[in-house]
Amino acid sequence: MRKKNVTTRSKVLVMRETRSAYLFLLPSLFFFVGFVIIPMFMCLFTSFFNYTMSDFSFVGIGNYVEMFQDEIFQRAFWNTVLIVVVAVPTVTIFSLWVGSSIYRMHAVTRSFFRCVFYLPVVTGTVAVAVVWKWMFNKYTGLFNTILSGVGAIDQNVSWLGDEKTAIWCIILILFTTSIGQPIVLYVAALGNVDTSLVEAAEVDGATDxxxxxxxxxxxxxxxxxxxxxxxxxxxxQCFALIQLLTSGGPKHSTDTIMYYIYYEAFKLNRYGFGNAMGIFLAAVIAIFSALQFKVTKSGSVD
Amino acid sequence: MKSGVKHTTTYDVIVMIIMVILAVLFIFPVYWIVTGSFKDAAAINAAIPEWFPKNPTTDNYVRLFDKPAMQWLFNSVFIALMSMALTCLTAAMAGYALAKKRFVGRGLLFTFLVCAMALPKQVVLVPLLKEMSFLGLHDNIWAVILPTVGWPFGVFLMKQFSETIPTEMLEAVRIDGAGEIQTFLTIVLPIVKPGIGALAIFTFITTWNDYFLQLIMLNSSKNLTISLGIAKLQAEMSNDFGLIMAGAALGAIPIIAIFLMFQKYFTQGITMGAVKG
Structure with missing residues (x-):
């Protein structure tokens, strides 16, 4: 009898709590559902349609089949993989090294370096892209002037116009705009490491x-x-640098999946095909993230 | 042991030298933008680069302001401020509810938010454009603001900060008969204020620089943001680097100044947002 009373009362409490919680969540949910969840489902749904300015007809997995047979898509896929495979380890290792070098410094110095490495992120992709485009310019760019000045090159190189160099230029700029956030995170994480453990190890004669x-x-x-x-x-998701610097060229050597989605969906208005590639990209990223999270779970101590 | 200490010192000196060199390299693009914006055509095209403009000119800025550059700057500020205000308000409310209330569907909602965060937001841009056209917001700056507010990062961040509110404090005011809104305004908001500061500056800077979303949504010259404006200058007059650098400076300097002023909060926002709840 008493037990029943308690459960009904807690039920009423839960109901009241739920109602007030959703009132607080309502404004946020409006934006989240309206402009994130709905477009996500629309993206998945329309990827099964031949969806253009004039047509909207069901094609099943037709877009996905076309995607895997499309040579430009394959090129874009491997370029994207190259960017990821080069950028992720270098960014992680470099920012860990910078983070562990500056976290012990004086607060002012530390804060100075943290700001400096964050600068390219704050400056904005477009401003960064245009100044690098100038520095890479064949005739008036700084790179050619310096390199020919020290005798490293005989004649001016068209850095962004050459199939062999263009993607490496993109990766270099991507690198400078990617390390800011990891460095901030590493400095904070290293600052939170239990100092008593470190001191104990040093007393026991452990090397650095x-x-x-x-x-x-x-x-x-x-x-x-x-x-x-x-x-x-x-x-x-590398896109802005490509769009601003090379437009995927020369000869598709810097096409990435994201740039190709942009090109198909917004330049050729092939929305269904673009969405199919988007779903594919999201799936690839989801698999990668899930793998990395799984490692976190098995790897972390707590 | 002694040699170990000495070794560390040498290493520290080498590290410091490398750091200073790297710092110069990282500051250089901004320096090149600012000095480039004051160079005349001869200096821009000089075979030997002028490390500092010998004949500084404001001509690039005069030509920049012949275009609706002030309007672009205003649009960027408006979009960033509006996104910031709406994100802070909605995220503070939702973060509090997620952290401190036990309600039906909480687990499910949280899972949804985590999954959405891990997905690439650029992927939804195609359907988002269609949705905005349907709502009559194509080529309207609100088409940039609304999706920015919907992004769940802010809710996450505010949830982290709301966890620090002592539950006893909330219970105490409830027993005193305070209503939900009163509790939120008098207890919750003062405690999560640092979180709101961090989220505000974070949203402002990321929105200012969210080029892809702006590129998709905005078309006509009067609706462009400063980022789109610079890209337009580059597309239309690709070798007029003086003018392009003036545009880049107009876009970059205000946001760098804001970052330097509020960098303490900004760093806190990045760090707190990373700690997975």
């Missing part, structure tokens, strides 16, 4: 390298995995 691998590395593991996930997601 031993202290790093045995104590610091395990405790910053969650940060490393988060850095890996965000860098992977960002590298897979």
């Amino acid at each position: 390298i031993q202290t790093f691998w045995k104590i610091k590395w395990p405790s910053i593991m969650p940060t490393t995995l988060y850095v890996l996930v965000i860098t992977t997601i960002n590298s897979f």
